[in-house]
Amino acid sequence: MRLWEPEPGWLNSASYGIPPGTAFEALQDALAEWRHGVTGWDEWDRSTNRAREAFARLVGVAGEDVAVGASAAQLLAPVAASLPAGSRVVVPDIEQTSNLFPWLVNDLDVVTVPPAEVAGAIDGRTDAVAFSLVQSATGEVAAIDEVVAAAREHGALLVADATQAVGGCRSTRPGSLCWRCRPTSG
Numbered sequence: 001m002r003l004w005e006p007e008p009g010w011l012n013s014a015s016y017g018i019p020p021g022t023a024f025e026a027l028q029d030a031l032a033e034w035r036h037g038v039t040g041w042d043e044w045d046r047s048t049n050r051a052r053e054a055f056a057r058l059v060g061v062a063g064e065d066v067a068v069g070a071s072a073a074q075l076l077a078p079v080a081a082s083l084p085a086g087s088r089v090v091v092p093d094i095e096q097t098s099n100l101f102p103w104l105v106n107d108l109d110v111v112t113v114p115p116a117e118v119a120g121a122i123d124g125r126t127d128a129v130a131f132s133l134v135q136s137a138t139g140e141v142a143a144i145d146e147v148v149a150a151a152r153e154h155g156a157l158l159v160a161d162a163t164q165a166v167g168g169c170r171s172t173r174p175g176s177l178c179w180r181c182r183p184t185s186g
């Protein structure tokens, strides 16, 4: 089976990843099972865990450190909601909305700065820094070492969105989709 069957010239993988044939077939099988009620939850749960373990191997972390959810915003929302009211969160001013709105809708002091100034904006008042390793709008690569060092120095929570970076950047760890053949609302 040819794994990928794009229309010739299709290069829009930053917007949504097209599925390999194996993933497409597995999805059709799951939809058929769901439609006809031929299985329980168990196998769907097991396949989710197989995907969790495979992703963990891909990015070099333990499977139990990988959370599975429907979207980046959904997974970040409880993190944002867990911060005490008034906490200061530094975010790049061009950040993708899924890593911006979860902070803005809570009672937090969100400070936005140009991506190149994120590390310098982290100080003793900073409780968290949330940024993309690679900006979806511009392709700008974050100064990860400087941001991590500043966050560690000041004890700030570090939230790195690696959606556009996993597969392309050496120092990536957390979740990804666009270059990993998953559909996305973008």
Ligand SMILES: Cc1ncc(COP(=O)(O)O)c(C=O)c1O
Residues within 6 Å of the ligand: 014, 015, 070, 071, 072, 073, 074, 096, 098, 099, 132, 134, 135, 136, 161, 163, 164, 178, 184, 185, 186
């Ligand atoms: C940097 C970044 N974060 C997150 C997402 C997707 O977020 P969500 O899963 O909340 O739709 C995208 C999609 O393009 C993205 O580029």
